[in-house]
Amino acid sequence: xxxxxxxxxxxxxxxxxxxxxxxxxxxxxxxxxxxxxxxxxxxxxxxxxxxxxxxxxxxxxxxxxxxxxxxxxxxxxxxxxxxxxxxxxxxxxxxxxxxxxxxxxxxxxxxxxxxxxxxxxxxxxxxxxxxxxxxxxxxxxxxxxxxxxxxxxxxxxxxxxxxxxxxxxxxxxxxxxxxxxxxxxxxxxxxxxxxxxxxxxxxxxxxxxxxxxx
Ligand code: PRP
Numbered sequence: 001x002x003x004x005x006x007x008x009x010x011x012x013x014x015x016x017x018x019x020x021x022x023x024x025x026x027x028x029x030x031x032x033x034x035x036x037x038x039x040x041x042x043x044x045x046x047x048x049x050x051x052x053x054x055x056x057x058x059x060x061x062x063x064x065x066x067x068x069x070x071x072x073x074x075x076x077x078x079x080x081x082x083x084x085x086x087x088x089x090x091x092x093x094x095x096x097x098x099x100x101x102x103x104x105x106x107x108x109x110x111x112x113x114x115x116x117x118x119x120x121x122x123x124x125x126x127x128x129x130x131x132x133x134x135x136x137x138x139x140x141x142x143x144x145x146x147x148x149x150x151x152x153x154x155x156x157x158x159x160x161x162x163x164x165x166x167x168x169x170x171x172x173x174x175x176x177x178x179x180x181x182x183x184x185x186x187x188x189x190x191x192x193x194x195x196x197x198x199x200x201x202x203x204x205x206x207x208x209x210x211x212x213x214x
Pocket of ligand 1: 137
């Protein structure tokens with residue numbers, strides 16, 4: 001794997017995130033707990049990915065007096081969930097940024113070729129005016145995320161961050177090559193991929209574990 005600058009990769013190694021990552025990897029974790037943990041991990045990634053949002057000073061009337069306070073200024077936020085598994089991160093991210101506009105990109109991976117197949121795209125019309133957070137818990141070959149990022153850029157978006165719970169080196173290399181302007185926020189850079197394109201050690205098929213489809 002190529003050495004990356006912090007502009008391309010942010011590893012979220014907070015103890016709470018790493019603890020939850022250990023739980024979500026566990027094959028005995030139930031669907032219900034898996035969903036919950038996915039939301040918690042998404043919140044940690046979102047927290048880091050929004051750390052440098054522009055702020056402005058305002059006055060707020062407390063019950064006692066006027067306080068100087070800060071509020072987010074600058075560009076608004078957009079969130080794009082990559083179907084299906086990105087849905088598992090969406091609610092938790094919207095809890096943190098409730099005013100964000102939301103889009104969806106449907107991409108699945110052809111099981112034989114591992115190539116991404118695009119089947120749905122519904123994005124907010126004003127995405128070019130927003131900082132965009134793209135949600136997909138698994139970055140394996142990177143084909144799905146790269147395709148999603150291309151679709152979002154075709155809409156005019158110029159400020160995009162990718163939030164993936166687990167990333168493989170091949171996926172990070174693919175994003176760095178195809179989208180060098182996009183920073184990846186992840187809780188783990190795993191060892192690699194097996195012959196079926198699954199991340200090792202990974203956490204299994206996130207979509208199936210979220211929705212109980214296998
Ligand atoms: C999984 C995962 C990513 C993609 C990662 O989706 O959620 O979107 O594969 O693989 P890649 O980096 O090699 O493209 P999947 O194709 O299983 O679809 P699903 O989310 O609908 O289950």
